[in-house]
Amino acid sequence: MPAAFRIQSVEQTGSTNSDMLKHAANGGREGDWLRAKRQLAGRGRLGREWQEETGNLYASTIITVAPDDPPATLLAMVAGIAFAKTVIDYSTAQSVLLKWPNDVMVGAAKMGGILLERQGDMVIAGFGLNIHSAPNIAGRETIALANICPDNAQSLDAALVCEKLAFYFSDTLRLWRDNDDGEKNAPSTRNPVLDSWCALAHPVGTMVSVSDIHGKPIKGQFAGLDDDGAMRLLGADGNIAIIRAGDVSLIVDKEE
8 A cells, every 4th residue: 555644553542533633733744544442532523422332443634735725625525435435345235325425324324424623724534434333323323344244244453444444545635636637636627526426425316304503304306516515405496405514314215
């Protein structure tokens, strides 16, 4: 694997994101990764607590955002792509799909979580991946990597999974910045990360429900991504709503 990243492993931490925020403030560089065998005070999106399960992956990395870089909002897509490709590499025939903005799903079950936090020109991307076990969360289905590759479950190692994730993240970060010809992505062109994300996600036309900050659900059809990574939602009235925040659930038709 290319030396585009450096992984430090520790036995225990409160939160890898919190530690990496401190590391970034003290001279940390893009490509630095921190992996903890145990994370005691992890947190998820919207202030949710992240439950620790033994043998799972808890890791964070730094991205340095330059003034001429593409929109930092697209880093949510970068993280989701890297996460999904890592899971797909280990999965069997079961469907693995991205759900906006960066949830990796197997059917209706979530594989883990991603949290992005910004500090000046640094963005910290934190990953929690269910490898050997999935936490019990009321009202939410969860799944572990071991559930979708049972033949190799005993050989799954968080350190090796982290290396694979770091490789895909580094590779997708280059795609965010540069096109296939190695040239800087022009601000006027659609970033290739958007199409890469859509290729791994549920298809356009999928019915979804979005809960806004007040918990009110908005239903419609997934209509792709806006140029800044926001979700386009086609309502029953034919109008497109641009969704930049909220919890998204897939609406599955159930046979009677």
